[in-house]
Amino acid sequence: MKFIKSQKKYSKILFILFLVDINLFAKAKVKTIELDKIIARINDQVIFYTDIKQGVAQYIAQFGVSKEEAKPIVLKNMILSKLFLSKAGTNIEIDQSLIDVYYKDRLKQILARYGNSENRLEKSIKMNMEELRKVLKKSTTEMFIRDMMRGKLTRSVTISNKEVKEYLENTNQQNIPFHEQQICLKRIVKHLKVTDKERKGILKLLNNIKSRLRKGADFEDLAIEYSDDKISAERGGDIGYFWEPQNALLPKKYIEAVIKLSPIQNSKSNYSTSDIIETSHGMYIIQLLKRRGNTYRTRHILIKPKDLEGQKQNAIAELNKLKYKIYNNEISIDKYINSLDKESEDFKLSGFLKTKEGNIRFEKDKDEFPQNLNKSVFNLQEKSILGPFLTSTEEGIAMELIYIDNKLESRKANIKYDFDEISKVLLAQKKNNKIKEWILKAKAESIIYIDKDYKKYEEEIWK
Numbered sequence: 001m002k003f004i005k006s007q008k009k010y011s012k013i014l015f016i017l018f019l020v021d022i023n024l025f026a027k028a029k030v031k032t033i034e035l036d037k038i039i040a041r042i043n044d045q046v047i048f049y050t051d052i053k054q055g056v057a058q059y060i061a062q063f064g065v066s067k068e069e070a071k072p073i074v075l076k077n078m079i080l081s082k083l084f085l086s087k088a089g090t091n092i093e094i095d096q097s098l099i100d101v102y103y104k105d106r107l108k109q110i111l112a113r114y115g116n117s118e119n120r121l122e123k124s125i126k127m128n129m130e131e132l133r134k135v136l137k138k139s140t141t142e143m144f145i146r147d148m149m150r151g152k153l154t155r156s157v158t159i160s161n162k163e164v165k166e167y168l169e170n171t172n173q174q175n176i177p178f179h180e181q182q183i184c185l186k187r188i189v190k191h192l193k194v195t196d197k198e199r200k201g202i203l204k205l206l207n208n209i210k211s212r213l214r215k216g217a218d219f220e221d222l223a224i225e226y227s228d229d230k231i232s233a234e235r236g237g238d239i240g241y242f243w244e245p246q247n248a249l250l251p252k253k254y255i256e257a258v259i260k261l262s263p264i265q266n267s268k269s270n271y272s273t274s275d276i277i278e279t280s281h282g283m284y285i286i287q288l289l290k291r292r293g294n295t296y297r298t299r300h301i302l303i304k305p306k307d308l309e310g311q312k313q314n315a316i317a318e319l320n321k322l323k324y325k326i327y328n329n330e331i332s333i334d335k336y337i338n339s340l341d342k343e344s345e346d347f348k349l350s351g352f353l354k355t356k357e358g359n360i361r362f363e364k365d366k367d368e369f370p371q372n373l374n375k376s377v378f379n380l381q382e383k384s385i386l387g388p389f390l391t392s393t394e395e396g397i398a399m400e401l402i403y404i405d406n407k408l409e410s411r412k413a414n415i416k417y418d419f420d421e422i423s424k425v426l427l428a429q430k431k432n433n434k435i436k437e438w439i440l441k442a443k444a445e446s447i448i449y450i451d452k453d454y455k456k457y458e459e460e461i462w463k
Helices: 002-019 022-027 049-063 067-088 096-113 118-125 129-154 161-170 196-214 219-226 252-260 308-327 333-339 345-349 375-379 415-444 452-461
Strands: 038-042 045-048 182-191 238-243 277-279 282-292 295-303 361-363 385-393 396-408 448-450
Touching: 038 049, 038 067, 045 049, 045 067, 049 067, 049 096, 049 118, 049 129, 067 129, 067 415, 067 452, 096 118, 096 129, 096 238, 118 129, 129 415, 161 415, 182 308, 182 333, 182 345, 182 375, 182 385, 196 219, 196 282, 196 295, 219 295, 238 282, 252 277, 252 282, 252 295, 308 333, 308 385, 308 396, 375 396, 448 452
Parallel strands: none
Antiparallel strands: 038 045, 038 448, 182 361, 182 396, 238 295, 277 282, 282 295, 385 396
16 A cells, blocks of 8 residues: 555655764764654654654644643554554555545544634644644544554454343443433424425526626625525625534535535635525525635525415424324334335434434433423323424424334343343444454564653553
């Protein structure tokens, strides 16, 4: 693999240079250059002081910890990554597009901690954005290689029913997890839809507005005159800046459309304009005013359907009818969901409700409930149906039903109800043990040097 080969070549050259007698340069009266100090060497992989310094700055930026907390963690991660890299050979192939996606996501998370201000970030970590991007890209690549090797090592690791049973039988009861009441919920979502007649009317109006824009009409004037977003209309449609991954207030299709727009350089009056964007909130024409990295400033003209109340009442009637059929066993909730168009947002959002951690069980006094629900739901019987409720999704306004699929009382984790949860924990432990065994074996087979000033962290590294 090109990355690993170039890393090896680069590391060898720098290590050789480090060993050159500096006195030779002095005798020749050549101005000396202080070479970067080597902090650790793992076979042919080298970690320099600059690597540690930049890695610590990146870690502080990402997790908000102190320098003292960050340094041993960064050193450990770097040494283990270099150990994996030194053993990887040239057979590891990585998908560069995946690295780019993850690297950009990490950068977004870091910037978010500093209010999406590059200046604040640079001042805080004393590193410019160009340096941070290089460090992030490098560490992300090494992380991917490390994780791929870990994946190869643990691919064949499994957990059997017997191991789960033995764990429950042999573990001290005090150490077995205890669960408060839990509940599994399903939902049916029905987005409010514009009638064909109204849709055609909105499209006609927006096409007319686009035509006027092409002829030189002022966007601000048209927003003030036509936009149903009255707050932004007062500012000529300007909604200010937003950061694309985190803005749940805007429809998903809006954000996707903005990302596709390219800023028009050196223009104060001519801006990149979207096609007509249809969402459950209404239809938009959007202009991109400025872009700073992943932060966007836009303005828009929004035309909302005027018969939302009529759509709402139709959806309520339809869902109440479905509710009656489910109660009378004329149709099951799963059969109804499976009858929906598989490409529709209604289908994608219907089914099990999940916690923030992705579990299908909500635990009392632990998990945050979704909108329209609270802990009183535990007082209801299984198979009860709540709603219809008015709700909001990324796609816009919708009505929903909530179905209580099943309830579990307070209990110690057991094989009947918690097999999957226990299996995941035991499997993770088994995989970690496999990786630890590999690390200790690789360590014994490797030539490892750690600078004396960093020796105090060595015990923690190999834990």
